[in-house]
Amino acid sequence: MSVQIGKLFGVSLGPGDPGLITRRAWEVMQSDAHWTYPVRSRSSESYALGIAQRAGLVIPENHSPLLFPMTHDAAKLSFYWLEAAQTVLSVLQAGRDVAFLVEGDASTYSTFGHLARTLKALDASIEIEVIAGVPSFHAAAARLQEPLADVDDMLAIVPAGYGVSMLERLLDDFDTLVLLKVKPILNDIIDLLERKNLLEHSCFIEKSGAPEERIVRDVASLKGEKVNYLSLLIVKNPGRLRGEIARGCRKVVRVEAQ
Amino acid sequence: MSVQIGKLFGVSLGPGDPGLITRRAWEVMQSDAHWTYPVRSRSSESYALGIAQRAGLVIPENHSPLLFPMTHDAAKLSFYWLEAAQTVLSVLQAGRDVAFLVEGDASTYSTFGHLARTLKALDASIEIEVIAGVPSFHAAAARLQEPLADVDDMLAIVPAGYGVSMLERLLDDFDTLVLLKVKPILNDIIDLLERKNLLEHSCFIEKSGAPEERIVRDVASLKGEKVNYLSLLIVKNPGRLRGEIARGCRKVVRVEAQ
Numbered sequence: 001m002s003v004q005i006g007k008l009f010g011v012s013l014g015p016g017d018p019g020l021i022t023r024r025a026w027e028v029m030q031s032d033a034h035w036t037y038p039v040r041s042r043s044s045e046s047y048a049l050g051i052a053q054r055a056g057l058v059i060p061e062n063h064s065p066l067l068f069p070m071t072h073d074a075a076k077l078s079f080y081w082l083e084a085a086q087t088v089l090s091v092l093q094a095g096r097d098v099a100f101l102v103e104g105d106a107s108t109y110s111t112f113g114h115l116a117r118t119l120k121a122l123d124a125s126i127e128i129e130v131i132a133g134v135p136s137f138h139a140a141a142a143r144l145q146e147p148l149a150d151v152d153d154m155l156a157i158v159p160a161g162y163g164v165s166m167l168e169r170l171l172d173d174f175d176t177l178v179l180l181k182v183k184p185i186l187n188d189i190i191d192l193l194e195r196k197n198l199l200e201h202s203c204f205i206e207k208s209g210a211p212e213e214r215i216v217r218d219v220a221s222l223k224g225e226k227v228n229y230l231s232l233l234i235v236k237n238p239g240r241l242r243g244e245i246a247r248g249c250r251k252v253v254r255v256e257a258q
Numbered sequence: 259m260s261v262q263i264g265k266l267f268g269v270s271l272g273p274g275d276p277g278l279i280t281r282r283a284w285e286v287m288q289s290d291a292h293w294t295y296p297v298r299s300r301s302s303e304s305y306a307l308g309i310a311q312r313a314g315l316v317i318p319e320n321h322s323p324l325l326f327p328m329t330h331d332a333a334k335l336s337f338y339w340l341e342a343a344q345t346v347l348s349v350l351q352a353g354r355d356v357a358f359l360v361e362g363d364a365s366t367y368s369t370f371g372h373l374a375r376t377l378k379a380l381d382a383s384i385e386i387e388v389i390a391g392v393p394s395f396h397a398a399a400a401r402l403q404e405p406l407a408d409v410d411d412m413l414a415i416v417p418a419g420y421g422v423s424m425l426e427r428l429l430d431d432f433d434t435l436v437l438l439k440v441k442p443i444l445n446d447i448i449d450l451l452e453r454k455n456l457l458e459h460s461c462f463i464e465k466s467g468a469p470e471e472r473i474v475r476d477v478a479s480l481k482g483e484k485v486n487y488l489s490l491l492i493v494k495n496p497g498r499l500r501g502e503i504a505r506g507c508r509k510v511v512r513v514e515a516q
Contacts, residue, residue, distance in 0.1 A: 010400070019282030020390055022272070023313075026281060055281075105392070107399035107406045108413075116403065132278060132392045132400035134363070141365035142268070142390035145374065148365045155366075155415040156432075157407065166431070173424070174414075 006092035008119060008126060009033060009099045010106035012133020013048055015230075017209030018055030020134045026055075028131065033097040035063035036088060038111045040070050047230070048101040054211075064091070066100070068111045077114070085118035092126060105133040109180070137178040137232055140205040143215065144234070149176055152242075160233070164188045171196060171237050179233040183226070189233065190223050198235055206231035264350035266377060266384060267291060267357045268364035270391020271306055273488075275467030276313030278392045284313075286389065291355040293321035294346060296369045298328050305488070306359040312469075322349070324358070326369045335372070343376035350384060363391040367438070395436040395490055398463040401473065402492070407434055410500075418443055418491070422450045429454060429495055437491040441484070447491065448481050456493055464489035 009028045014020030029035070029052060037046040046065060053059065066084040071077060091098050106112040107130060119126055137157065141148035149155040153175040158167065160179040167189065170177055182189060182204075193199045204216040206228045216222055219233065267286045272278030287293070287310060295304040304323060311317065324342040329335060349356050364370040365388060377384055395415065399406035407413040411433040416425065418437040425447065428435060440447060440462075451457045462474040464486045474480055477491065 012400075014280070014390075017282070019285070020280045022278045022280055022392065023284060024275070024277030027277070105396045105400075105406075107396060107404070109407050109409065109411070110405070113405040113408055128403060130400035130403055132272075132397040134280065134390045134392055135396060138363045138365060138393060139390040142270075142363075142388035145386060145388055146365070147368070147371040148363075149367050149415065150371055151367065152417050152419075153367070154417070154420070157413040157415075159410050159412070161410075162412070170431070173428070 003093070003095040005126065006033075006095055006097040008088060008092065008116070008128045009097065010110075010112040010116065010128065010130040011099045011101045012106045012110075012131055013051040013101055013103055014134040015104050015136035015139045015208045015210070016047075016051060016213070017139065018051055020139060020209060021051070021055055022131060022133060024131045025133065028097075028099050029057055029101070031097065031099075032060075033099040034091045035060055035099050035101060036066050036084075036091075037063075037101040038068045039065040040068065042067065046101075048103045051103060051210075052101060066111075066115070068114070081114045081118040084115055085122055088115065088119055089122055089126070102133075103136075105135040106130050107132065108135050136205075136208050136230070137234065140203075140208040140232060140234060143205065143208055143213070144203055146203075146234075146236070148178070148234070160185055160189060164192045168192060168196070171198075171240065173240075175237050175240055177233075177235040177237065179235065181229070182231060182233050183229065186225075186227060187223055190220055193219065193235065197239075198237065201236040201238060203234050204231065205234070208232075261351070261353035263384065264292075264353055264355040266346060266350065266374070266386045267355065268368075268370040268374065268386065268388040269357045269359050270364045270368075270389055271309040271359055271361055272392040273362050273394035273397045273466045273468070274305075274309060274471065275397065276309055278397060278467060279309070279313055280389060280391060282389045283391065286355075286357050287315055287359070289355065289357075290318075291357040292349045293318055293357050293359060294324050294342075294349075295321075295359040296326045297323040298326065300325065304359075306361045308468075309361060310359060324369075324373070326372070339372045339376040342373055343380055346373065346377055347380055347384070360391075361394075363393040364388050365390065366393050394463075394466050394488070395492065398461075398466045398490060398492060401463065401466055401471070402461055404461075404492075404494070406436070406492070418447060422446045426450060426454070429456075429498065431498075433495050433498055435491075435493040435495065437493065439487070440489060440491050441487065444483075444485060445481055448478055451477065451493065455497075456495065459494040459496060461492050462489065463492070466490075 156174045160182045206214040414432045464472040
């Protein structure tokens, strides 16, 4: 008799506050699914697993850390993605569901995408359910009690490493910029915000919702400081010139950048 | 003896699937907080309340619909925001907490922002807690089982009404566009996607996670059709030219738009 192949769940846990775990994620974690979660090295702790633990959940006896190292080397990444997918596949083939726990939202800058893609390449018939979660920047806006996007606002989520000239250009079109991975160019970003008079409309948040959360409203004070990888800047751009509103279809009268 | 003033909770319920309600939202709804929720007219149903009902929650005896009509008339809007805030304030002043239920995320294109702002103007000392939720576009990506943003991707959330020339320009910079309120210019958008060979990378979702959810992968088939207000288009832009990567700081070699 053949075994019923298990199902893979992408279990989004939100950015750090266990209260932001969804009911569906909670239900799957409390089923008899085999827990897996990403780690950056064999010795490092899993941020996602930490959220589940802070929620009071007990880690099941059988669980597997999956290694997703911090590298941009495509060959290395492929190797580890394949290794992770094979680990998951063997559990599924033994008839057990697998819950892959991730921080934030599984569809948004998440290791889950790599795992799902690689697993589908190994066996296209595997059933997958992705449970959406609260992304870090939406949780950050809630903590700041400021809308991330208001009526008709344009919102951009941007890995800051693309450089300040890109960011400056986006200020013509967007009302809110969420800057991710700001660490390597934070000083340049602060200079840009100062030049554009946007420092007072900017806020820095590190590890939103986690016990070590840090909110810095005086962004200029971060100059020269080292910041965590799990940090972001929310930049509101209230001076943006918007075009005329045409009902039904809004027509924008472009105002050239100064 | 003075009464302890209540606290306002912005309770995000996610876009429609009751499984995407967070544990914190659930907890507040099951406290003795007075429920309030937005309606578009005195006779219309509340989308947010519908999510809570589908989750199996019983509406408390005392609850207040708050009227947020669909208008762009600033004077009318101010009137209704003030009326809503006064209703909430009177409950808070009677010593009761208020839960304002909203679909999606309370910080993202939500009536909650108007309510909180107006309430703070009436009484700056009122305590507010915003409970973040899953936004519709993240839930939509989960349903499609396609990443909304992959490593280093640029993501834009855009009210489509700004027009197709704006959308076309954004294709130079962004890997994913989420187009909201597509209804009035859907035909023009479809033409643009066809011209840019992006139809096969686009997907339309209406009322993600609700019982009447509709997913349309053949976006061109929507030409001439009427679509719901609660719908969006996810456009992936795989052909975007990215610049060279410089480690630490990524430098982009701009390729001029054709």
